[in-house]
Amino acid sequence: MRSALAVLTVVAALVAFWYAACVPMNIRGTLVEVERAGAQVVPPGAAQRRGMGAWGLIARNGFAVPATWAQERPRLPAPHQVAVELWNTTAMKKITSKRSLVFHGWVTLSATLLGFVIGTGLGILLAVGIVHSRVMDMSVMPWAIVSQTIPIIALAPMIIVVMYSVGVQGIVPKAVISAYLSFFPVVVGMVKGLRSPDAMQLDLLRTYNASNAQGFWKLRLPASMPYLFASLKIGIAASLVGAIVGELPTGAVAGLGARLLAGSYYGQTVQIWSALFAAAILAAALVGLLGLIERVTLRRMGMA
Amino acid sequence: MTRTSPVIEAEGLDLTFQTNDGPVHALKDVSLTIGKGDFVSFIGPSGCGKTTFLRVMAALEQPTGGSVTVNGMTPDEARRSRAYGYVFQAAGLYPWRTIAGNIRLPLEIMGFSRKEQDRRVKDVLQLVDLEGFGGKYPWQLSGGMQQRASIARALSFDADILLMDEPFGALDEIVRDHLNEQLLALWKRTGKTIAFVTHSIPEAVYLSTHIVVMSPRPGRITDVIESPLPQDRPLDIRDTAGFLEVAHRVREGLRAGQSHDD
Numbered sequence: 052m053r054s055a056l057a058v059l060t061v062v063a064a065l066v067a068f069w070y071a072a073c074v075p076m077n078i079r080g081t082l083v084e085v086e087r088a089g090a091q092v093v094p095p096g097a098a099q100r101r102g103m104g105a106w107g108l109i110a111r112n113g114f115a116v117p118a119t120w121a122q123e124r125p126r127l128p129a130p131h132q133v134a135v136e137l138w139n140t141t142a143m144k145k146i147t148s149k150r151s152l153v154f155h156g157w158v159t160l161s162a163t164l165l166g167f168v169i170g171t172g173l174g175i176l177l178a179v180g181i182v183h184s185r186v187m188d189m190s191v192m193p194w195a196i197v198s199q200t201i202p203i204i205a206l207a208p209m210i211i212v213v214m215y216s217v218g219v220q221g222i223v224p225k226a227v228i229s230a231y232l233s234f235f236p237v238v239v240g241m242v243k244g245l246r247s248p249d250a251m252q253l254d255l256l257r258t259y260n261a262s263n264a265q266g267f268w269k270l271r272l273p274a275s276m277p278y279l280f281a282s283l284k285i286g287i288a289a290s291l292v293g294a295i296v297g298e299l300p301t302g303a304v305a306g307l308g309a310r311l312l313a314g315s316y317y318g319q320t321v322q323i324w325s326a327l328f329a330a331a332i333l334a335a336a337l338v339g340l341l342g343l344i345e346r347v348t349l350r351r352m353g354m355a
Numbered sequence: 356m357t358r359t360s361p362v363i364e365a366e367g368l369d370l371t372f373q374t375n376d377g378p379v380h381a382l383k384d385v386s387l388t389i390g391k392g393d394f395v396s397f398i399g400p401s402g403c404g405k406t407t408f409l410r411v412m413a414a415l416e417q418p419t420g421g422s423v424t425v426n427g428m429t430p431d432e433a434r435r436s437r438a439y440g441y442v443f444q445a446a447g448l449y450p451w452r453t454i455a456g457n458i459r460l461p462l463e464i465m466g467f468s469r470k471e472q473d474r475r476v477k478d479v480l481q482l483v484d485l486e487g488f489g490g491k492y493p494w495q496l497s498g499g500m501q502q503r504a505s506i507a508r509a510l511s512f513d514a515d516i517l518l519m520d521e522p523f524g525a526l527d528e529i530v531r532d533h534l535n536e537q538l539l540a541l542w543k544r545t546g547k548t549i550a551f552v553t554h555s556i557p558e559a560v561y562l563s564t565h566i567v568v569m570s571p572r573p574g575r576i577t578d579v580i581e582s583p584l585p586q587d588r589p590l591d592i593r594d595t596a597g598f599l600e601v602a603h604r605v606r607e608g609l610r611a612g613q614s615h616d617d
Contacts, residue, residue: 251443251445252447254415254441254443255441255447256464257414257434258413258415258434258439258440258441259460259461259512260434260435260437260464260465261464265464269460269463269464273449273451274449352450352451353450353451353453353493353494354450
């Protein structure tokens with residue numbers, strides 16, 4: 052109960068801060084609108100107000116404050132505006148509609164999941180190779196690290212253009228970008244996990260004259276499970292980011308990335324924010340789902 | 356030592372580790388014969404090479420000089436033919452396997468049939484007094500029970516030799532007494548050859564037919580004591596004059612080794 056209260060307090064504080072921030076962010080636009088609607092604004096005329104600070108305008112035009120939370124195209128939409136938009140574009144729309152966030156969310160999610168599967172598979176394979184081969188450890192690991200230092204926003208258009216030129220488009224290029232981001236945490240986590248058995252455990256297998264393959268399946272792989280799940284949680288979030296970034300440079304018409312882009316083209320800040328929140332909720336759901344699978348798996352393995 | 360069938364024979368064994376602080380002479384000119392069915396304890400201060408010697412027998416370390424045979428083979432051949440079971444200081448059970456699953460591990464690796472696995476798991480669980488605990492996970496067992504399970508694991512494939520590296524070192528005195536008694540009974544029943552590293556004098560005297568006293572820098576054997584104690588050893592034998600005499604001799608041996616470099 053106490054912790055619930057603390058959590059709610061933090062949430063309330065954030066929401067309050069958000070509402071407060073809307074006022075100075077939106078005051079200029081709001082004053083233009085209310086003036087046009089016939090209200091008395093001090094000082095009158097947008098040109099007069101240009102040199103004034105936001106706080107000064109608020110102090111002289113207190114009546115306009117509620118209107119800063121109800122603009123059509125605010126600089127910063129108020130929380131309830133985002134919530135209403137989210138509700139309208141999910142629950143109130145058919146999921147086949149081009150305006151439904153469920154539809155756009157699914158487009159992004161499918162690329163995310165495909166990329167996540169590819170990235171995880173690749174990551175595990177690389178980790179197995181790195182753990183078993185010193186040559187791979189020295190030749191692959193540096194490249195894996197370098198690959199993550201390149202900003203994905205610079206790389207994504209190239210991947211899409213290159214793949215388009217060889218006739219691949221649609222979900223696959225986005226999934227490749229997702230995989231590019233998600234394989235790395237899996238490699239790092241799995242290398243650590245596969246190396247987690249201590250010298251004594253390895254000596255024990257040696258006294259049994261166990262083969263490398265037996266050591267892998269019976270000791271290294273099960274021992275790496277907690278590390279794998281930690282990596283998967285990072286990987287799935289990175290995958291989602293990858294899929295969204297993959298939708299930006301193509302001018303894609305569908306997906307959360309496309310909603311973000313379209314929103315910024317047309318100044319639809321409410322749409323941008325609701326797409327952002329949809330992405331955040333999706334990521335939280337995916338990480339939560341993995342956490343659930345982790346708990347069940349590790350409990351069944353007797354490790355949690 | 357004159358015994359009929361030697362199981363482990365070491366002759367002029369040398370082992371030097373190359374470390375960053377220069378070479379460490381872990382074993383110097385170690386010669387020892389262990390006969391079939393012997394219970395041999397290795398005792399000495401840390402750094403005397405007792406664990407290293409055990410690891411050489413198990414082919415976990417390569418000697419830099421001298422020779423050692425296990426069952427007439429090189430240690431590595433003996434390892435390949437699975438001639439020994441090794442018990443470490445920590446139980447080292449896999450947390451994701453049940454006790455039965457842990458004991459089954461070497462049997463799976465060695466390719467025993469499923470039916471044979473089940474039979475052997477049942478047998479060794481009985482041998483270490485853990486019947487009914489096969490389905491439990493390691494964390495559900497006490498430290499002493501975990502160590503018993505690890506002994507059962509080493510016994511499961513029925514090697515003639517048991518190499519034990521301070522298996523009860525991390526346990527408290529009361530549990531250790533109990534396990535010593537059980538180990539002795541198990542040794543008598545199975546007739547295995549046991550090499551046992553310890554740093555407890557009462558433990559070494561209570562368990563062994565032969566006590567090998569070692570001293571450090573360089574690791575070497577300073578005394579081999581053949582125990583005059585009878586085969587049947589209840590725990591209270593430790594209060595008898597015969598026991599105390601052997602313990603005294605071990606202590607003397609340890610002291611003699613230490614005065615060497617103090």
